[in-house]
Amino acid sequence: MKRAFSKLAFPKYTKPEVLTEIPGPKSRQLLKEMDLLQETRTINFFMNTAKSQGTYAVDADGNVILDVFGHIASLPLGYNHPAMAEAATKPEWLPFLLQRHALGVQPPEEWPRELRETLMRVSPKGFSEVMTTCGCGSSANENAFKAAFIWKRKRERHSAEPTREELLTCMRNEAPGSPQLSILSFEKSFHGRMLGCLSATRSKPIHKVDIPAFPWPVCRFPRLSYPLEEHQRENREEEDRCLTHVEDIVHSHPIPVAGIIVEPIMAEGGDHAATPYFYQQLRRIAANNGIAFIVDEVQTGCGATGRFWAHDYWQLDNPPDIVTFAKKMQVSGFYLKGEFRPAQTYRIYNTWMGDPLRMLQLHVITNVIEGENLLRRVSDTGSFLKMELERISQEYPFLVANVRGKGTFLAFDTPDGETRNQLLFEMRQKGVQIGGCGENTVRLRPPLIFDQQDANILLETLQTVLRKFKNHSVQHKSVPIK
Ligand SMILES: Cc1ncc(COP(=O)(O)O)c(C=O)c1O
Numbered sequence: 001m002k003r004a005f006s007k008l009a010f011p012k013y014t015k016p017e018v019l020t021e022i023p024g025p026k027s028r029q030l031l032k033e034m035d036l037l038q039e040t041r042t043i044n045f046f047m048n049t050a051k052s053q054g055t056y057a058v059d060a061d062g063n064v065i066l067d068v069f070g071h072i073a074s075l076p077l078g079y080n081h082p083a084m085a086e087a088a089t090k091p092e093w094l095p096f097l098l099q100r101h102a103l104g105v106q107p108p109e110e111w112p113r114e115l116r117e118t119l120m121r122v123s124p125k126g127f128s129e130v131m132t133t134c135g136c137g138s139s140a141n142e143n144a145f146k147a148a149f150i151w152k153r154k155r156e157r158h159s160a161e162p163t164r165e166e167l168l169t170c171m172r173n174e175a176p177g178s179p180q181l182s183i184l185s186f187e188k189s190f191h192g193r194m195l196g197c198l199s200a201t202r203s204k205p206i207h208k209v210d211i212p213a214f215p216w217p218v219c220r221f222p223r224l225s226y227p228l229e230e231h232q233r234e235n236r237e238e239e240d241r242c243l244t245h246v247e248d249i250v251h252s253h254p255i256p257v258a259g260i261i262v263e264p265i266m267a268e269g270g271d272h273a274a275t276p277y278f279y280q281q282l283r284r285i286a287a288n289n290g291i292a293f294i295v296d297e298v299q300t301g302c303g304a305t306g307r308f309w310a311h312d313y314w315q316l317d318n319p320p321d322i323v324t325f326a327k328k329m330q331v332s333g334f335y336l337k338g339e340f341r342p343a344q345t346y347r348i349y350n351t352w353m354g355d356p357l358r359m360l361q362l363h364v365i366t367n368v369i370e371g372e373n374l375l376r377r378v379s380d381t382g383s384f385l386k387m388e389l390e391r392i393s394q395e396y397p398f399l400v401a402n403v404r405g406k407g408t409f410l411a412f413d414t415p416d417g418e419t420r421n422q423l424l425f426e427m428r429q430k431g432v433q434i435g436g437c438g439e440n441t442v443r444l445r446p447p448l449i450f451d452q453q454d455a456n457i458l459l460e461t462l463q464t465v466l467r468k469f470k471n472h473s474v475q476h477k478s479v480p481i482k
Contacts, residue, residue: 013056015457016431017064024061044428052079055447055454057433065428066457069435073267073299073409073445074327076365081449083371087364096357103132103353111356118362122302123335124309126319132333132354137298137326138192141261143348144322144334145196148259148292149181150342151321155290159343182214182255183294184246186221188269188438191261191296200261203269203438217249217257221266222274226402239278246282250289259292259322260285264310267299270438271404271411276314283316292340295320302328303369303448306379306407313406328448330358330365374448382407385444385455392459396466399423408450411443419469426465432458 023031023045030046045065051058055078057067067075077084087093092110101107119130131147133139153162162177170177185191185200192198193207199214201207222239225231250257260282265273286293300310302325307313311320321340326332331354342348369375386403389412393400402413414420420440427434437443446454 011051011053011058013053013058013064014453015064016056016066016461017062018429018431019063020061022059022061022063022065022428022431024059024063026060030060044433049079054078054081055450063431066432066454066461068444068446068450068454068458069433070445070447072327072435073304074330075447076302076328076330077368078447078449081364081368083368084361084364087360093357093360096360100352101356102351103356104349104351108356111359114356114359114363118359118366119331119333119335122308122366124297124311124319124323127323127335127337129338129341130333130335131348132331132359134350134352135326135332135355135358136192137296137324137332138194138197140298140324140326140332140334141191141197141200141294141296142194144261144294144324144336145183145200145259146348147322147334147336147340147342148183148294149179150347151292151340152181152256152258152290153179154343161343180255181258182216182253183259183261184217184219184249184253184257184291185261186219186266188221188272189261189263189266189296190268191263192298215255217253217255219245219249221272222278223272224274226404228275235275236277239274239281242274243278243281243285246285250285250291257289257291259294261294261296263296263298264300264313265305265405265409267443268437270441271409271443272438273404279311279314280316283314283318283320286321287318292321294322294324296324298324298326298332299445300409301325302365303375303378304328304407304409304445305405306375306382308369308375310406310409328365330361331355369448372449377451378407378448381450381452381455382410384452385459386410388455388459392463392466396470399466399469405444408444408446408448411437411441414440414442416440423465423469426468427461430461430464432461434458 027045031040031043034040046060048058048060055067057065057079059065115130131143133143166177169175183200185202187202190203191200198208198211199216202218220242222242224235228235262282265271283293295311297309322334322336324334385408389403393403393412399414400412405411414423417440420436420442423442424434424436435443435445
């Protein structure tokens, strides 16, 4: 195994190398094979993972592609990072490759230390506890909602045990055992696709249609005007309007609100964010009304905004009650305040409750983030990239607008979904993989190791594609300025 890994660390790519169209013949053949068994329409190309390195993905046809999408924002250190490759050859990893523990029954003896030295080491301010969940962001949010409901009912019962009536009625899915409680979320938000969290997801109808939902409230989310500095007054008015809407719902919704969930940057829904003021006020409204304030850092967490946790930018006096994480962290779960730990056992529980192997990966990730000062790199590369995108936006105002984001977690709008998809396709043909979100938005989600040289390649390729667009069909369109 050692030899295989040392080989992995060998190739070093500095620019895209495109040999075929993407997906090429081999990827297309694999798509055919796979389509007999599973849905394939969302797949861009198949990877040769062993040959991939750093910020470059190598596909099945040998194309070397700069990866600025990073597996939907879930690739922290790029491909086959030497520190990860080295750690994976250590004998301590082997038992966790060979079997998986039921962490709620027989955790490995290393587990308390790993929790302390990985998850608690990077804990957001104000937390002394953490729960790990199945691995995906949806499982983190789903369990966070349960924690909020259990906490709310415990408060209402003044910490007494559930009554006999509650225990009987819950078995029939009836009140008071199965109470009417809700989670308030925002228009365009995305909190996952599992049955519970899907009721809080509001990004696209196709995710929700045909699936029974809880009748939970949804609130308007501020649509800010850019550049922010030039629209401070109207943006503040817009945020105040949305906050009034939140307060109205909290006071009048027929189903009492147990939790408010919000993403620091509403990613899948189109990379929208409000100013710190908005989140500070949300925090205040939640605290004043006995509501759990849940921050969904599934996509924003683990450094991509230049801070380990994006909500750090809000400078809250009173930290959130729950912060959920997954994606780049490799493990999923949520930080919670002590009062959110259920009084009874087995209430937030499942077979695996996490994965020690992924935790070992996170250990390496946090070491590398610290050792290579990656948050600084993200900030520096991100500032450069944003500045250059703004310049490009001035050059092609009809194609690129509303450049926004923090660190390398950046986005811009195109005139419409068709142009956006064409842009993503053309970029991929030139060996640069980027992503879309919302209706007409391009989002950048590179790994944390992405540097200025990578940024220059992205920018040069983007300009080549934009020039082609300008000379051809899309020049009559223009981007709606928010
Ligand atoms: C903010 C946010 N929350 C939750 C999720 C759901 O995570 P997963 O797809 O891992 O279930 C996502 C996924 O994109 C997300 O961006």
